[in-house]
Amino acid sequence: FKTADAMIKTLENETVFKALYEPGQKEVIVTGDIYGYKWKGKIDSLNLDQLYFCDLKTVDDIHKKHWSSAYNKYDNFIADRGYFMQMAVYIELIKQTFNTECQPFIFAISKQDPPDKEAIDFNGDQDMLYMQDAMRMIEENQEHIQKVMSGEEAPTRCNHCEYCRLTKKIELPIHASDIEIY
Numbered sequence: 001f002k003t004a005d006a007m008i009k010t011l012e013n014e015t016v017f018k019a020l021y022e023p024g025q026k027e028v029i030v031t032g033d034i035y036g037y038k039w040k041g042k043i044d045s046l047n048l049d050q051l052y053f054c055d056l057k058t059v060d061d062i063h064k065k066h067w068s069s070a071y072n073k074y075d076n077f078i079a080d081r082g083y084f085m086q087m088a089v090y091i092e093l094i095k096q097t098f099n100t101e102c103q104p105f106i107f108a109i110s111k112q113d114p115p116d117k118e119a120i121d122f123n124g125d126q127d128m129l130y131m132q133d134a135m136r137m138i139e140e141n142q143e144h145i146q147k148v149m150s151g152e153e154a155p156t157r158c159n160h161c162e163y164c165r166l167t168k169k170i171e172l173p174i175h176a177s178d179i180e181i182y
Contacts, residue, residue: 032096085134
């Protein structure tokens with residue numbers, strides 16, 4: 001509770017946070033159709049007058065590097081946790097719900113003592129490419145994902161995500177030298 005309280009207090013006194021996050025309408029539901037499938041999202045703070053939205057994210061360490069096997073390089077938590085995809089989907093759902101395009105911002109706050117914090121925009125050329133790639137991934141994989149959700153198909157296991165850890169069964173011992181690192 002002390003960590004959560006410290007994280008909240010860290011943002012309360014930030015001028016940029018107050019200026020961008022506070023004026024928006026909170027927890028706005030947006031819906032739409034993406035590549036023939038129904039989608040729904042909840043925007044933390046939406047400011048239609050100024051054409052932007054904000055999302056709050058907690059993270060262990062804002063600057064920690066994460067290995068991306070898709071891009072064969074280290075990347076930040078935004079790429080690692082799929083937030084480019086989330087922001088791209090939110091942009092599309094806001095466009096469909098309100099007939100306007102909005103700029104995304106993330107306010108990240110770390111669980112460190114004391115917490116680190118950062119306001120993050122998605123205006124860079126590389127950011128746009130990541131969001132385009134994310135939408136392409138949705139288009140390519142959405143049918144399979146829907147079939148997994150309906151029970152028609154089994155999920156493809158990565159053996160690293162929360163779901164795979166939750167459903168993992170030990171079958172045989174592995175050699176100590178075969179432990180995967182990532």
